[in-house]
Amino acid sequence: MARNLAPKRKFRYGGGITDLVGTVNAAERIIKRFGGQTALAALLGKRQSTIQHWAKTGRVPAQWHQPLIALARQRGVVLEPKDFVSSTAREIRPAGGKLGILIVGLGAVATTFIAGVENARRKRARPIGSITQMGTIRLGKRTEGRMPLIKEFVPLAELDDLVFGAWDPIPDNAYESALKCGVLDRHEHVDPIADFLKSIKPMPAVFDQFYVKRLQGTNVKRGNTKLELAEQIRKDIRDFKSKNGCDRLVMIWAASTEIFMEESEPHRNLESFEAAMEANDERIAPSMLYGYAAIMEGVPFANGAPNLTADTPALLKLAIDKDVPICGKDFKTGQTLIKTVLSPMFKARMLGVAGWYSTNILGNRDGEVLDDPESFKTKEESKLGVLEHILQPDLYPELYGDLYHKVRINYYPPRRDNKEGWDNIDIFGWLGYPMQIKVDFLCRDSILAAPLVLDLALFLDLAKRAGLKGIQEWLSFYFKSPQHAPGLYPEHDLFIQQTKLKNTLRWLMGEEQITHLGIEYYEVDEA
Numbered sequence: 001m002a003r004n005l006a007p008k009r010k011f012r013y014g015g016g017i018t019d020l021v022g023t024v025n026a027a028e029r030i031i032k033r034f035g036g037q038t039a040l041a042a043l044l045g046k047r048q049s050t051i052q053h054w055a056k057t058g059r060v061p062a063q064w065h066q067p068l069i070a071l072a073r074q075r076g077v078v079l080e081p082k083d084f085v086s087s088t089a090r091e092i093r094p095a096g097g098k099l100g101i102l103i104v105g106l107g108a109v110a111t112t113f114i115a116g117v118e119n120a121r122r123k124r125a126r127p128i129g130s131i132t133q134m135g136t137i138r139l140g141k142r143t144e145g146r147m148p149l150i151k152e153f154v155p156l157a158e159l160d161d162l163v164f165g166a167w168d169p170i171p172d173n174a175y176e177s178a179l180k181c182g183v184l185d186r187h188e189h190v191d192p193i194a195d196f197l198k199s200i201k202p203m204p205a206v207f208d209q210f211y212v213k214r215l216q217g218t219n220v221k222r223g224n225t226k227l228e229l230a231e232q233i234r235k236d237i238r239d240f241k242s243k244n245g246c247d248r249l250v251m252i253w254a255a256s257t258e259i260f261m262e263e264s265e266p267h268r269n270l271e272s273f274e275a276a277m278e279a280n281d282e283r284i285a286p287s288m289l290y291g292y293a294a295i296m297e298g299v300p301f302a303n304g305a306p307n308l309t310a311d312t313p314a315l316l317k318l319a320i321d322k323d324v325p326i327c328g329k330d331f332k333t334g335q336t337l338i339k340t341v342l343s344p345m346f347k348a349r350m351l352g353v354a355g356w357y358s359t360n361i362l363g364n365r366d367g368e369v370l371d372d373p374e375s376f377k378t379k380e381e382s383k384l385g386v387l388e389h390i391l392q393p394d395l396y397p398e399l400y401g402d403l404y405h406k407v408r409i410n411y412y413p414p415r416r417d418n419k420e421g422w423d424n425i426d427i428f429g430w431l432g433y434p435m436q437i438k439v440d441f442l443c444r445d446s447i448l449a450a451p452l453v454l455d456l457a458l459f460l461d462l463a464k465r466a467g468l469k470g471i472q473e474w475l476s477f478y479f480k481s482p483q484h485a486p487g488l489y490p491e492h493d494l495f496i497q498q499t500k501l502k503n504t505l506r507w508l509m510g511e512e513q514i515t516h517l518g519i520e521y522y523e524v525d526e527a
Contacts, residue, residue, distance in 0.1 A: 089510030169217020
């Protein structure tokens with residue numbers, strides 16, 4: 001009797017690791033389709049030892065993907081890009097114990113996030129806007145009807161297991177800060193959890209007004225060198241973990257936008273970076289000290305501001321060497337979120353864009369900081385890059401080559417956290433006839449940002465437990481200016497980003513990638 005080599009799967013949502021028995025890796029499956037190692041080596045003109053290495057590692061190098069697909073077409077072999085991705089689940093450590101979320105900045109975003117999680121834990125409110133808590137993921141074919149909640153599909157930390165800590169140059173506790181920021185209704189969402197919020201007191205922050213001109217603070221660390229300050233942050237991390245009995249930590253930068261900086265010599269490698277910290281070099285900003293400290297302590301790090309932080313060669317290599325996942329940068333919340341939805345539509349329908357004028361008014365601490373030209377320059381660089389990368393004017397010069405893109409941010413204190421973003425978009429269609437779209441987005445900046453902080457914390461923790469390290473481009477869904485591998489352009493299209501995120505979760509759990517080809521539903525069996 002022939003042995004059944006079909007995969008045997010033990011699977012349950014939210015159960016940690018998917019167990020696959022008797023499977024072959026992606027490279028072996030591809031090699032088999034071409035008749036085996038000897039046959040494929042001959043077809044490619046390569047040594048058989050090269051093909052053996054592919055089979056052993058389970059990976060076909062990226063430069064061979066297109067040649068193999070072309071060869072498959074010539075020989076009538078079925079081969080798709082998704083076939084190069086392993087369908088074997090990664091080993092993921094369980095999400096047991098407490099997860100500490102350390103937030104740099106205890107302002108509007110942080111307090112809205114913390115209060116929101118606590119209200120959700122007490123069943124007083126729903127975590128609306130959080131993909132990890134409310135999103136579903138399709139598995140397999142549409143006809144299978146498998147659509148579990150993401151939190152039941154991948155092993156994420158539970159809300160009840162989250163512990164919060166923060167740094168801020170202003171000494172207000174989370175309750176005082178939440179009241180001053182005025183994002184949440186005091187009587188409905190703040191006072192009922194007052195004792196909890198009052199227990200979260202910010203640790204002294206690394207703060208230098210040179211980098212954030214419009215803020216002042218008294219709850220500030222002192223040290224002779226920036227390296228010494230970084231070591232103080234590392235001690236804070238260790239002490240917080242011990243005091244709160246945390247099994248794992250993540251760190252999120254939710255503090256203000258620093259002045260514009262470009263990558264330079266101190267950022268090239270770790271030796272130069274540490275020497276620059278020791279020398280108090282101005283090119284080492286406070287956010288970099290937090291990124292360095294987190295990575296040195298093995299803590300995943302996300303940058304929610306557009307600062308130059310962990311996106312430097314020195315810290316990127318350090319993250320890889322220390323097996324730490326990192327991502328950034330600049331939370332994608334209001335106006336840029338709208339741009340990453342509308343601009344893919346224009347390109348998909350080949351509609352031209354002559355101009356895109358964007359202006360914002362906001363009155364929170366973020367608006368005050370961005371009223372400084374040096375900090376605004378950092379934010380402007382983040383916002384302006386979106387349209388160029390999505391619309392690709394080099395490929396479509398007649399449609400987007402002369403696009404005029406202007407971004408303005410105005411500090412208007414009466415608006416507080418209720419940011420308003422106006423967009424005037426001049427487009428043109430058939431035969432060049434002009435049209436206009438106007439958008440007035442009256443949003444609440446921190447309400448949109450808070451669920452992003454939750455998702456990033458839980459997904460970064462998942463990445464760490466799955467053994468992922470370095471840039472996590474699959475989390476670009478959450479950022480205006482996504483970190484990406486050198487040599488690649490960043491992917492800004494929200495829907496491509498969503499597909500990348502969900503396909504990464506499928507890959508982690510050993511599920512088939514979804515390409516939305518769908519031809520199998522219409523193939524006719526002529527037998």
